[in-house]
Amino acid sequence: MNDAESRTRRWVQRTLAVGLAASAVLLIAGAVLVFTKHEGAQQAERFKLVATVSRAARGEGTAVMTIGLLILMLTPVARVIVLGLDWLLVGERLFAAVAATVLTLLTISVVLGTG
Amino acid sequence: MELTPTLPLLAILAAIGVGTGTLGAILGTGGGVFLIPVLVLGFDVPMRFAIGTSILSVIATSTAVAITNVERGTANMRLGMTLEIGTSLGAIVGGLTAGVIHGDILEIIFGLVLVPTALVMWRKRAGDGEAGEPATNPPVAARLLPQAEPTASLSHLGVGRLGATYFDTGLGREISYRVQRLWAGLGISVMAGVLSGLLGIGGGVFKVPAINLLCGVPIKAAAATSNFMIGVTAAASAFLYLGRGDVQPAMTAAVVMGIVLGSFVGSYLNRYVGGLFVKRLFAVLLVGVAVQLLVRAWMGHGGGGGGHA
Numbered sequence: 369m370n371d372a373e374s375r376t377r378r379w380v381q382r383t384l385a386v387g388l389a390a391s392a393v394l395l396i397a398g399a400v401l402v403f404t405k406h407e408g409a410q411q412a413e414r415f416k417l418v419a420t421v422s423r424a425a426r427g428e429g430t431a432v433m434t435i436g437l438l439i440l441m442l443t444p445v446a447r448v449i450v451l452g453l454d455w456l457l458v459g460e461r462l463f464a465a466v467a468a469t470v471l472t473l474l475t476i477s478v479v480l481g482t483g
Numbered sequence: 484m485e486l487t488p489t490l491p492l493l494a495i496l497a498a499i500g501v502g503t504g505t506l507g508a509i510l511g512t513g514g515g516v517f518l519i520p521v522l523v524l525g526f527d528v529p530m531r532f533a534i535g536t537s538i539l540s541v542i543a544t545s546t547a548v549a550i551t552n553v554e555r556g557t558a559n560m561r562l563g564m565t566l567e568i569g570t571s572l573g574a575i576v577g578g579l580t581a582g583v584i585h586g587d588i589l590e591i592i593f594g595l596v597l598v599p600t601a602l603v604m605w606r607k608r609a610g611d612g613e614a615g616e617p618a619t620n621p622p623v624a625a626r627l628l629p630q631a632e633p634t635a636s637l638s639h640l641g642v643g644r645l646g647a648t649y650f651d652t653g654l655g656r657e658i659s660y661r662v663q664r665l666w667a668g669l670g671i672s673v674m675a676g677v678l679s680g681l682l683g684i685g686g687g688v689f690k691v692p693a694i695n696l697l698c699g700v701p702i703k704a705a706a707a708t709s710n711f712m713i714g715v716t717a718a719a720s721a722f723l724y725l726g727r728g729d730v731q732p733a734m735t736a737a738v739v740m741g742i743v744l745g746s747f748v749g750s751y752l753n754r755y756v757g758g759l760f761v762k763r764l765f766a767v768l769l770v771g772v773a774v775q776l777l778v779r780a781w782m783g784h785g786g787g788g789g790g791h792a
Contacts, residue, residue, distance in 0.1 A: 377553050380560070384550050384714075388543070395736040402488050402733060414728040430488070433732040437539055440739070441721045443546055444714035448567075451560060462644065466564050470715065473571040477719045480579070481726030 376454045383450045387443025394436030401429030415482050445474050488733035496734055499525075500741020501748065504544065508749025509756060510765050514742045515541055515684040516600050519593060520772045524779070528734075530586035530593075535729035537683035538721045540742040545685065545713035547743055557707035559647045559700065562662055566694070566708075569669040570686075570716035573676020578720030581681050582727055590780035593682050597773035600688050604766040649704060663699040671697065672712075680720030685713045 401407075407429055415434070423431035452467025499521055500514075507514035515537040522528040522536065552558040581589060645662035662668075671693035675686035687709045694705040724730050 373556075376560070377556065380553050381550050384546050384553070388546050388550075391543075392740065395740055398732070398736060399488075399493065403490060407488065415725045415730075430732050433736040434730075437730065437732060437735060437739070438725070440539060440542055440546075441718050441725065444542060444718040448564070448715060451564060463561050463564060466561075466568065470564060470567045470571055473568070473575065474715070474719055474722075477571070477575050477578070477722045480575070481722030481724070483726075 372458055376451065376458075379450050379454060380447055383446050384443060387439060387446055391436045391440040391443065394439060395433055398429045398431075398433030398436055401427055401432055403429075405429060417482060445471070445478075448474065493733060493737040496737035497741035500540065500738040500743075501745040502741075504540075504742035504745020505749035505752065506745075506765065507544075507742075508746045509752055510604055510762055514544060514746065515682075516597060516769065518738065518742065519683065520597075520776060522738075523590070524772070524775060530589045531581065531724075531727075531729045532731050532734070534581065534589070534683035535721075535724040536731070536735045536738050538679075538717050538724055539730065539735050540739050541679070541683065541685045541717040542714050542721060543739045543743045544746045545710055545717065547746065549711050549714060552707040552710060555707070556649045557704050558711040559645070559662075559704055559708045560711065561647070562645050562668075562694075562698070562700065563708045563711040565645065565665070566668055566672040567712050567715045569672030570676035570679065570690075570712055571719040573673040573678075574680035574716045574719035575676075575723070577677040577680025577682075578723035579680075580677075581720075582723065582729075587780040587783060589682065590776045594773040594776035594780065596678060596682060596684070597769050597776070601766040601769040601773070603688050604762050604769065647704065651701075651703065653703075658701055658704075660699060660701055660704065664697050667697040668694060676716050676719070679713075679716050680723075683717075683720075683724075685710075686716065687713065 405427070420431050420434050420438075424435050448467055448471050452464050452471060455461075455467060456464040499518070503514045503517040503521060506517050518537050518540060519530075519533045522533040523530055528536075549558065553560070643661045645665065646660050648657055648659040650656070651658045671690065675690045675693075678684065678689065679686040687706070690709040690712070691702070691705050694700045694709060695702050698705075700708065721730075
């Protein structure tokens, strides 16, 4: 494994670890808020980003958990971006294009799901 | 689906996560194949919510395992990213399809997919690893078919743009390989993606043998690369489930945290309790669960687990 490859792997590792840790912190914080505020019955509902962020800012535990889950879902997306940028920087245009294609598909999913 | 997040309920859900994550790691199937039946049959959770919970759990466990595999250098990131074009496309199709077909149909498809999964588990040997595991051991899915053997160092010949080299601690030497039949690998990736998006499973049971046998990637690298891809594949459909309101935040959060913990516990326990008898016992159990799901769906009792149709 050469230096560039090692550096790429380190960046991917960091991205995944930070995403997982941030998600875990928000999931735990959300659970704590749910219990301290005695939040009542929850109806599953369609996801709306602005409304969810606004509810999380008001300290609603369920919304904080939802943001945590969203960060968990965005972690693999961030990994695709990191790898794509890294390949672009080292001149591996073919694989940078492959990463861009995957990112496009993920963006389509995000738009279809939450748009 | 309405849920009042009480401490005992979330504790039970987290315990289910720990249990299914532990089982998944010990038995080499990933947690989803156990989590979904437990939620649907044991707690009468509608199928689409069980799938929504499972797909988030798949992302969490895959991410945790990938951190290790990337460090070891066994995951082939270039090949993984290339095949992710297929799995992501398939996952979007699967995720959209799951939104329009009835829960009974999903239960039937899930029940049918459990059968080959149980077969893989039955054929597994003690000490075998799995698709979703750190690639310290060869996964077992490919034992159903002859494996592509690791090639002795090809570094003098070059590994091509998609090939790679890694150090195999078991063999004590570097293994280099070229990737063959990429189009076939992409085709299987699309199908694995559809199943993942439709049923909320990782799909490693199908992907690992394909990458190994069709693309000629050594089994350890195939397992690590498959796991590397699972997070992105699952994310491609997870946004659709979240957007439709098929993710119950409190239930999912509790299960996700439990299943990640369980997968670490299972990886540790695997050395002590991963014997052939245990694997075969659960393979039979899985077939029993498959039959129960199929009968339930056939009788129309999966109505509570209906899709949006």
